[in-house]
Amino acid sequence: MPEPRRLARSPIASMEPNRFPLALLPTPCHPLARASKELGLDLWIKRDDLTGFVMGGNKARKLEYLIQQALDLRVEVVVSCGAAHSNFLRQLAAAAEMAGLEFRAAVMECPYDSGAGPPTSQGLAPGFGNQQICSIIGGKFVFFPDGDWETLFAHGYALEDQAIAEGKRALWIPVGGSSKLGVFALWKAAQELTERFDRIVFASSSGSTHVGLGSFFKSSGTEIYGVACDPEPEIAKDFAELSKETHEEFPLIHELKPEELKLDFGFVGEGYGIPSQAGNEAIRWLAQREGILLDPVYTGKAFAALLHHAPRWRGERLLFWHTGGIPSLFALDRHTWDLNS
Ligand SMILES: *Cc1c(COP(=O)(O)O)cnc(C)c1O
Numbered sequence: 001m002p003e004p005r006r007l008a009r010s011p012i013a014s015m016e017p018n019r020f021p022l023a024l025l026p027t028p029c030h031p032l033a034r035a036s037k038e039l040g041l042d043l044w045i046k047r048d049d050l051t052g053f054v055m056g057g058n059k060a061r062k063l064e065y066l067i068q069q070a071l072d073l074r075v076e077v078v079v080s081c082g083a084a085h086s087n088f089l090r091q092l093a094a095a096a097e098m099a100g101l102e103f104r105a106a107v108m109e110c111p112y113d114s115g116a117g118p119p120t121s122q123g124l125a126p127g128f129g130n131q132q133i134c135s136i137i138g139g140k141f142v143f144f145p146d147g148d149w150e151t152l153f154a155h156g157y158a159l160e161d162q163a164i165a166e167g168k169r170a171l172w173i174p175v176g177g178s179s180k181l182g183v184f185a186l187w188k189a190a191q192e193l194t195e196r197f198d199r200i201v202f203a204s205s206s207g208s209t210h211v212g213l214g215s216f217f218k219s220s221g222t223e224i225y226g227v228a229c230d231p232e233p234e235i236a237k238d239f240a241e242l243s244k245e246t247h248e249e250f251p252l253i254h255e256l257k258p259e260e261l262k263l264d265f266g267f268v269g270e271g272y273g274i275p276s277q278a279g280n281e282a283i284r285w286l287a288q289r290e291g292i293l294l295d296p297v298y299t300g301k302a303f304a305a306l307l308h309h310a311p312r313w314r315g316e317r318l319l320f321w322h323t324g325g326i327p328s329l330f331a332l333d334r335h336t337w338d339l340n341s
Pocket of ligand 1: 178209298299324
């Protein structure tokens with residue numbers, strides 16, 4: 001008996017989780033003529049700063065799946081934690097409101113890595129940037145004095161317990177949206193590219209951008225180059241763990257080992273959330289040549305790495321994946337900027 005005729009379906013269509021639309025996709029991807037000429041590269045940029053959702057950023061991609069999952073689970077409250085200046089919490093607060101979900105988050109102005117200790121330089125200005133946008137959107141941000149990430153997590157979990165004690169169905173949303181669904185979102189984003197690149201450079205932090213892009217381009221000849229924004233060398237192991245879990249749920253998404261997750265720790269500066277001189281100079285460099293803005297916590301530091309390594313990458317066709325973060329520019333007070341320039 002002949003096999004029944006089946007509609008041709010791409011593998012991704014058959015495995016795609018439900019999605020709550022938030023972002024304008026695909027985001028633009030275009031060459032940077034002036035920067036290319038000056039750096040001796042064929043430099044392109046992927047504009048996830050233009051997702052069109054509460055001032056852009058890569059988190060809208062992840063939230064499309066995370067919010068739909070919360071709705072599918074019939075959750076009432078979503079709970080998370082992060083820096084008060086978090087781009088993720090800004091986008092999560094807005095997405096939750098749109099979906100009719102209550103949102104609560106434990107925040108610190110500037111949480112730090114326990115190994116590295118508290119930073120001595122100034123972070124972003126309290127009350128500005130993402131925090132201003134969050135005060136417009138709503139949601140419950142519970143502030144705690146600065147401490148390490150472990151302490152912040154404990155506060156976040158306590159908020160979740162409290163919601164449950166109130167009799168509500170609560171869902172914990174991982175920091176930065178880096179769950180299996182977050183990886184899926186960026187793995188899918190990689191399929192928007194219509195050009196082939198020698199290398200993709202981007203700011204890496206909670207891991208799903210790195211794991212998503214990395215697994216899509218595994219063994220493809222495209223080098224995936226993450227620039228770390230946190231001073232925690234052990235994060236490659238956490239990323240590999242995330243990759244393993246994702247592969248178990250979505251077998252088409254390749255698994256990556258720690259040694260396959262290239263992370264450059266040379267541009268973190270003083271710590272997570274602390275603007276650096278090289279990062280601020282990179283922001284100015286790109287703004288003056290291309291009229292494109294970067295941010296002081298993530299993309300400015302990643303672009304500083306690109307400027308630094310450009311001589312060694314000469315002649316490459318290189319993509320800078322702009323992950324957003326623009327609101328933080330408005331929390332980079334004049335004092336900090338002058339201090340660093
Ligand atoms: C969250 C974020 C990143 C890092 O993405 P991850 O998937 O968390 O590693 C980079 N840039 C900006 C602007 C971000 O908000």
